[in-house]
Amino acid sequence: MAFLQEALQHGMNMFNALTIAYFFAGNGVYTFLMGLSLASAIAYNRRLAYRGPGELRELGAALPLTVIIPAYNEEESIVETVHSALRADYPDLRVLVVDDGSSDATLPRLVQEFKLSRTDLICRSLLPAAPVLAFYAHPDTPELLVIEKQHAGKADALNAGINFCRTPYFCTLDADSLIEPDALLRLMRPIALSPGNTVASGGIIRIRNGCDVAGGQVRQVHRPRSWIENLQVVEYLRSFLFGRAGWNLMSGTLIVSGAMAVFHRETILSAGGFSSATVAEDMEMIVRLHRWSRSKGVRARMAFTMDTVCWTQCPQTLPMLARQRRRWHLGLCQTLWLNSEMLFNPKYGAVGMFSFPFHLYVEGLGAAVELAGYAIVPVAFALHLALSAFYIPLVILSLVYASFLSVGAVLLEEITYRRYPAKRDLAALLGWAMVENFGFRQLILYYRFQGFLCFLSGFNEWEKVVHAAKAEA
Amino acid sequence: MRILANRIVISLVLILGAAAYWEFELRPVSGPLYMAAVSDYHEHRYHQSLAELREGLKFEPNDPSILALMGWDALKTHEAASAAAYFRRARRFAPVNSDPLLGEIYAEIALQKYQKAKRLLSELRRQFGETAEFESARSVLLANKKVTPAQQSNQTLPAGPGARLNRPPNKVVLTVAQQAPARR
Numbered sequence: 044m045a046f047l048q049e050a051l052q053h054g055m056n057m058f059n060a061l062t063i064a065y066f067f068a069g070n071g072v073y074t075f076l077m078g079l080s081l082a083s084a085i086a087y088n089r090r091l092a093y094r095g096p097g098e099l100r101e102l103g104a105a106l107p108l109t110v111i112i113p114a115y116n117e118e119e120s121i122v123e124t125v126h127s128a129l130r131a132d133y134p135d136l137r138v139l140v141v142d143d144g145s146s147d148a149t150l151p152r153l154v155q156e157f158k159l160s161r162t163d164l165i166c167r168s169l170l171p172a173a174p175v176l177a178f179y180a181h182p183d184t185p186e187l188l189v190i191e192k193q194h195a196g197k198a199d200a201l202n203a204g205i206n207f208c209r210t211p212y213f214c215t216l217d218a219d220s221l222i223e224p225d226a227l228l229r230l231m232r233p234i235a236l237s238p239g240n241t242v243a244s245g246g247i248i249r250i251r252n253g254c255d256v257a258g259g260q261v262r263q264v265h266r267p268r269s270w271i272e273n274l275q276v277v278e279y280l281r282s283f284l285f286g287r288a289g290w291n292l293m294s295g296t297l298i299v300s301g302a303m304a305v306f307h308r309e310t311i312l313s314a315g316g317f318s319s320a321t322v323a324e325d326m327e328m329i330v331r332l333h334r335w336s337r338s339k340g341v342r343a344r345m346a347f348t349m350d351t352v353c354w355t356q357c358p359q360t361l362p363m364l365a366r367q368r369r370r371w372h373l374g375l376c377q378t379l380w381l382n383s384e385m386l387f388n389p390k391y392g393a394v395g396m397f398s399f400p401f402h403l404y405v406e407g408l409g410a411a412v413e414l415a416g417y418a419i420v421p422v423a424f425a426l427h428l429a430l431s432a433f434y435i436p437l438v439i440l441s442l443v444y445a446s447f448l449s450v451g452a453v454l455l456e457e458i459t460y461r462r463y464p465a466k467r468d469l470a471a472l473l474g475w476a477m478v479e480n481f482g483f484r485q486l487i488l489y490y491r492f493q494g495f496l497c498f499l500s501g502f503n504e505w506e507k508v509v510h511a512a513k514a515e516a
Numbered sequence: 517m518r519i520l521a522n523r524i525v526i527s528l529v530l531i532l533g534a535a536a537y538w539e540f541e542l543r544p545v546s547g548p549l550y551m552a553a554v555s556d557y558h559e560h561r562y563h564q565s566l567a568e569l570r571e572g573l574k575f576e577p578n579d580p581s582i583l584a585l586m587g588w589d590a591l592k593t594h595e596a597a598s599a600a601a602y603f604r605r606a607r608r609f610a611p612v613n614s615d616p617l618l619g620e621i622y623a624e625i626a627l628q629k630y631q632k633a634k635r636l637l638s639e640l641r642r643q644f645g646e647t648a649e650f651e652s653a654r655s656v657l658l659a660n661k662k663v664t665p666a667q668q669s670n671q672t673l674p675a676g677p678g679a680r681l682n683r684p685p686n687k688v689v690l691t692v693a694q695q696a697p698a699r700r
Contacts, residue, residue, distance in 0.1 A: 429609060
């Protein structure tokens, strides 16, 4: 019995040491990223003040672009999204909707709204994709093409779209998202003006819940009403303003949100297109592009625009939030596992040496470590095991510090982009940022942990998030 | 075998190895300080023993061996209130051991809290039966009720945990603390 107690104590001490290292590593990296993001945001705003996003149009350097919208059972939002894409301020734009075998009225609504009629097209399939059933177009809107195909998932729908894309670059857009009017100019700017080969470009995605939307555009930005949506607004701000901007400055971009991102078509074709092997086709694509570019000896750059490019809907209920976070975490784990050879591999530069390890240990395994870190406190008391002297104070300090980072993200947003003009909204967001880490963070950790368990069990299914209006119907 | 060549698996094994190396080789432990404190206790250098134990407590703040010996040291230096606090804390981490409970009884007697000492004595009997330790503590309690506080500490307290329990000091508490003398 004494031996068992001693073994447990040693195990507890080891776990304490690991958890403390995790807290220091996680918060240390986030702080570093915060500094980088702040510098990045200031530099971006200065550049923008000198030359706005319209520079590309004025220079005549806007390369032809196709917006590909994969849609599966999106009857509630698809029409608005297509309007939003068609109204985007971009000189040479096509919009391609891929209906991935929807069982609802997605296709009929598109046909009715844009007065589409069935047409015939011949295409050479460069990427494998499920069979296309029909094409729809209208002579009055020649820039819009709708493809109907058998259901085979988002990655397959994107591949089908790429097969029909005739422009050097394409932009993926989620069917429940709305483009900012000049978003495409912003996203294409680093591509057109870059001296290197920029193969992907992403930007900041924001939550549109609560905003006034008309004609496919966000007219007035407001904070959402429910606590669950408000906390996600803070989360998005922290994730995009800190995480991605910071990594981009270090050339360590590992995730570009597929909700809206621009890709170089030829490069994607060479890399084999989007893969259905994971449920996070956007992250998997970026990681694979890093590997592809190293293996081919091609220097490929990923750009991140420090400004809002699109507005998306976030889950409004806990079950839907659970689905989304499980899927995100499952996709993250799958992608990291599939590309494990990048870990601490100097061949991959900052991605292999810093970004990949961070995403693996802090993001991927962090959910399990942090949840166990909380659970270990009552277990230690129940089994009369001694916790490290610094353990509980560090856990509390870490949560308080995380709140400081969340508040920092909201303040960074306020001093740079100011997308929430009402002072009341800003004050409320600051309040939510302070409480986010006490309850909501742990809930999200629990969902992420479920995603981790899904990964361990080999689960590979896309859990679709249904938004409230639809769920009620 | 392919999984063993996976960089993620290798890195996780290395991290676990590093944690084990830290735990068994690098982590500062209180063992040597504790041994020195025991030796000082036996040579009646209680203040020095306490100072060493305080240092050891920084590494292992919840080690019941250290806490119990600090209790005995404090009792010897007439700091009965501190002694009671140390024993109480030791008892929390080693509730199935008689030594901290016994120490607390003596500390409460020294504080003239006889009712509390009596309650703890009953607890000692309930948990461990009518052992020699119990009898000794009971006779001390009875005797102390009749003497002045000034006489108490010199007349009634045991010579030390080792002498009193007829075994090496602080080998009595549970958990890893039992192994304390064997550690670095």
